[in-house]
Amino acid sequence: MEPLDEALKSQEVLSFEAFRQSVLADYRVALTSREVSLLGRREVLTGKAKFGIFGDGKEVAQVALSKFFQKGDFRSGYYRDQTFMFAIGVANTEHYFSQLYADVHNDPYSGGKNMNAHFATAFVNENGEWNDLVNRYNISADIAPTAGQMVRGLGMAFASNCFRTSKHKEQLKHLSNNGNEVCFCTIGDASTSEGHFWEVVNAAGVIQAPLAMFVFDDGYGISVPTKLQTTKGSISEALSGFEKKEGTNGIKIFTVKGWDYASLCETFEEGIAYTRLNHVPVLFHVQELTQPQGHSTSGSHERYKSVERLEWEREWDCNKKMREWLILNELTTEEDLQELESAIKKEVKEAKEIAWSKYITPIKEKVKEAAAIATNGLEGEVLNTTNNLLSELVNNKEPLKRNIFRALNILLEHHPKHPNAKPIQHFIANYLSNQQPFYSKHLYNETQKSTLNVSQVEAIYDAQSKVINGYEVLNHYFDKLIESNPLVYAFGEDLGNIGDVNQGFAGLQAKHGVDRIFDTGIREQSIMGQAHGMAMRGLRPIAEIQYLDYLLYGLQTLSDDVSTIHYRSNGMQSSPVIIRTRGHRLEGIFHSGSPMGMIINSLRGMYVCVPRNMVQAAGMYNTLLKGNDPALLIECLNGYRLKEKMPNNITEFTVPLGKPEVIREGTDITIVSYGSTLRIIEDAAIRLNDMGISTEIIDVQTLLPFDINHQIVASLKKTNRIIFVDEDVPGGASAYMYQQVIEKQGGFRWLDVAARTISAKDHRPAYASDGDYFSKPNTEDIISVVSEMMSE
Numbered sequence: 001m002e003p004l005d006e007a008l009k010s011q012e013v014l015s016f017e018a019f020r021q022s023v024l025a026d027y028r029v030a031l032t033s034r035e036v037s038l039l040g041r042r043e044v045l046t047g048k049a050k051f052g053i054f055g056d057g058k059e060v061a062q063v064a065l066s067k068f069f070q071k072g073d074f075r076s077g078y079y080r081d082q083t084f085m086f087a088i089g090v091a092n093t094e095h096y097f098s099q100l101y102a103d104v105h106n107d108p109y110s111g112g113k114n115m116n117a118h119f120a121t122a123f124v125n126e127n128g129e130w131n132d133l134v135n136r137y138n139i140s141a142d143i144a145p146t147a148g149q150m151v152r153g154l155g156m157a158f159a160s161n162c163f164r165t166s167k168h169k170e171q172l173k174h175l176s177n178n179g180n181e182v183c184f185c186t187i188g189d190a191s192t193s194e195g196h197f198w199e200v201v202n203a204a205g206v207i208q209a210p211l212a213m214f215v216f217d218d219g220y221g222i223s224v225p226t227k228l229q230t231t232k233g234s235i236s237e238a239l240s241g242f243e244k245k246e247g248t249n250g251i252k253i254f255t256v257k258g259w260d261y262a263s264l265c266e267t268f269e270e271g272i273a274y275t276r277l278n279h280v281p282v283l284f285h286v287q288e289l290t291q292p293q294g295h296s297t298s299g300s301h302e303r304y305k306s307v308e309r310l311e312w313e314r315e316w317d318c319n320k321k322m323r324e325w326l327i328l329n330e331l332t333t334e335e336d337l338q339e340l341e342s343a344i345k346k347e348v349k350e351a352k353e354i355a356w357s358k359y360i361t362p363i364k365e366k367v368k369e370a371a372a373i374a375t376n377g378l379e380g381e382v383l384n385t386t387n388n389l390l391s392e393l394v395n396n397k398e399p400l401k402r403n404i405f406r407a408l409n410i411l412l413e414h415h416p417k418h419p420n421a422k423p424i425q426h427f428i429a430n431y432l433s434n435q436q437p438f439y440s441k442h443l444y445n446e447t448q449k450s451t452l453n454v455s456q457v458e459a460i461y462d463a464q465s466k467v468i469n470g471y472e473v474l475n476h477y478f479d480k481l482i483e484s485n486p487l488v489y490a491f492g493e494d495l496g497n498i499g500d501v502n503q504g505f506a507g508l509q510a511k512h513g514v515d516r517i518f519d520t521g522i523r524e525q526s527i528m529g530q531a532h533g534m535a536m537r538g539l540r541p542i543a544e545i546q547y548l549d550y551l552l553y554g555l556q557t558l559s560d561d562v563s564t565i566h567y568r569s570n571g572m573q574s575s576p577v578i579i580r581t582r583g584h585r586l587e588g589i590f591h592s593g594s595p596m597g598m599i600i601n602s603l604r605g606m607y608v609c610v611p612r613n614m615v616q617a618a619g620m621y622n623t624l625l626k627g628n629d630p631a632l633l634i635e636c637l638n639g640y641r642l643k644e645k646m647p648n649n650i651t652e653f654t655v656p657l658g659k660p661e662v663i664r665e666g667t668d669i670t671i672v673s674y675g676s677t678l679r680i681i682e683d684a685a686i687r688l689n690d691m692g693i694s695t696e697i698i699d700v701q702t703l704l705p706f707d708i709n710h711q712i713v714a715s716l717k718k719t720n721r722i723i724f725v726d727e728d729v730p731g732g733a734s735a736y737m738y739q740q741v742i743e744k745q746g747g748f749r750w751l752d753v754a755a756r757t758i759s760a761k762d763h764r765p766a767y768a769s770d771g772d773y774f775s776k777p778n779t780e781d782i783i784s785v786v787s788e789m790m791s792e
């Protein structure tokens with residue numbers, strides 16, 4: 001052979017060997033993942049873990065797609081993605097089991113808070129600042145509600161568009177490499193029946209973002225087969241009208257068999273390179289997948305799958321097919337494979353045992369410590385009964401922390417004068433206070449980036465300060481804000497071209513560009529998700545819900561995803577979205593709701609701001625933009641045309657969260673409220689004054705957080721009478737304010753007469769001005785209740 005031929009030949013051998021090794025490495029991951037699923041299920045069935053959901057039957061497709069997931073990319077996935085996570089090296093088997101055991105110390109994805117196979121990586125550091133997201137794999141924290149991940153995925157993909165068009169790339173280098181990042185979004189076949197899925201496919205087709213969607217089709221959603229889920233029984237067929245053609249927008253659709261390793265690799269390579277370059281969304285319909293162990297540990301698929309189907313699933317198991325392919329293509333031998341398979345079984349078992357030991361050892365030590373404290377120095381009868389009462393705990397091979405609290409408390413209940421009562425109580429208190437934070441921390445940001453740390457900057461006025469309409473205050477404010485903060489993006493229905501229905505952004509798209517201020521389709525759920533995904537990538541979106549009544553359409557995303565992101569990622573991820581809406585009062589059943597009880601009860605984890613006017617709103621936006629917490633801000637619909645004096649420092653002054661303001665001082669009665677009802681109360685206060693009653697009015701300003709420094713009880717100490725007023729239904733947010741002040745702040749001690757709530761009626765507000773009068777609290781209602789209280 002000529003030297004050149006020889007060199008080429010040896011290169012070929014080398015590259016074949018490299019290929020062979022990489023294929024075998026993939027198979028190794030697929031096998032490992034399968035073994036994890038098998039052992040994981042056993043851990044649940046034997047009672048060591050509570051619930052398990054596994055990725056068996058999806059392994060080969062996931063190792064294939066992991067090959068095209070690059071550093072800087074994002075994943076918004078679902079609970080079947082363990083193989084992908086193992087393949088990119090972000091998850092390992094030991095940690096996987098730690099999460100399965102709900103080990104608060106060793107589950108690196110959620111700190112023991114989330115179910116197994118719900119992954120996350122750190123987007124922010126211990127100081128609350130964004131990490132360099134460009135040089136790492138980014139896994140957004142998983143949620144269980146089916147298809148919920150789609151809307152977040154849309155936002156994370158869309159952020160790449162924002163970075164690509166940004167004029168401030170230099171400042172954003174740690175967040176993006178020119179918008180080349182793809183968001184991988186996985187979903188089960190049945191979950192495509194959810195509205196979220198369709199909303200996102202449509203929105204992605206319109207806005208053209210680098211979103212790679214993978215529908216993992218195993219033919220079932222728990223027990224319900226595809227033909228009852230999807231038109232024509234095929235999601236790719238049903239979606240064909242969305243397909244991008246020459247000269248149109250849309251998405252690219254690929255179909256591929258989930259057991260066919262070679263064609264999976266080829267298809268994913270082509271599709272992902274395409275979306276990365278062109279920002280055209282792609283959807284892969286991954287077909288013919290299986291569930292070797294059924295849906296989850298909660299049931300058995302033999303109940304609903306036919307014998308033939310079960311037989312087919314065994315035959316077309318992706319790992320089995322890959323194994324056959326390896327042998328057929330002489331990439332390995334039967335003997336080597338058997339060796340590999342037994343090595344992997346051993347490895348996974350060892351990892352599981354390490355995880356179990358790390359989890360259980362500290363609890364067992366606590367059991368020992370508890371027993372030692374309880375029996376210390378005892379003898380005779382009291383020792384016997386103590387031992388008897390603790391025997392179940394001490395003999396428990398898999399004790400939980402709660403078993404310790406229960407056993408010790410029962411012991412004290414039986415023996416109130418137990419000789420070791422004091423040290424036992426001390427132990428209980430210490431152990432409780434040591435453990436509680438693991439379960440409760442990170443609901444809100446606790447770092448220096450907590451919005452509660454933003455200090456107050458007073459509004460500055462001088463003789464030249466203009467008095468203008470509320471909407472003009474906002475318009476001026478948003479103009480300055482977009483100019484000064486390159487991270488801010490504003491969007492929603494009718495927000496771009498006409499500048500929102502109340503002109504807050506009027507003229508600003510023309511001035512600042514369609515990249516920063518833009519219209520969206522009528523799709524509240526995915527507007528929320530779009531903002532959420534962008535915020536997680538370090539941008540500062542202000543996204544609109546056109547009217548408060550329509551927040552319901554987006555509430556699932558806000559409640560399940562945005563509100564829990566910091567908590568469920570154990571503080572590793574933040575989403576400082578600002579959701580802007582307007583409400584409380586307009587007209588009729590669907591344009592004047594004020595469902596504040598629903599909102600504050602479903603959005604713990606977000607802050608909820610209820611400014612009484614647009615200057616206060618601007619100050620709150622400034623505060624929110626300095627912190628890293630998500631928030632909802634509700635502007636008063638009937639406030640846009642009221643005259644307000646504009647501060648000179650409109651983009652700098654801040655309104656701190658959780659700090660009520662006394663807007664009228666008085667001595668006889670305190671009325672607590674927020675938003676547009678304050679104007680009715682002010683009207684009542686003038687008439688009450690004429691009747692000789694002096695009213696103190698307090699604007700709470702934010703419902704979450706609520707009066708952090710207990711200013712309201714200070715007012716109650718002075719007046720000894722209090723009413724909580726709002727426009728929600730009876731028992732809604734007025735009851736919440738009542739509970740906060742009367743119970744939490746100890747306000748009951750200062751009452752001369754029973755505290756009251758005044759709210760709207762149970763029904764939705766009827767149309768027109770008289771409808772409003774008879775549906776919502778009005779001035780006469782307030783005067784009447786105050787008069788009644790004054791005469792008691």
Ligand SMILES: Cc1ncc(C[n+]2csc(CCOP(=O)(O)OP(=O)(O)O)c2C)c(N)n1
Pocket residue numbers: 080144145146187188189190191192216218220221222295
């Ligand atoms: C909104 C919502 N509804 C119901 C459920 C309960 N649930 C969990 S998984 C599942 C089936 C999902 O099937 P599919 O999307 O095909 O995924 P697979 O589990 O088959 O991979 C259901 C109904 C849920 N988690 N969320």
Ligand SMILES: [Mg+2]
Pocket residue numbers: 188189190216217218219220221222
């Ligand atoms: Mg399915």
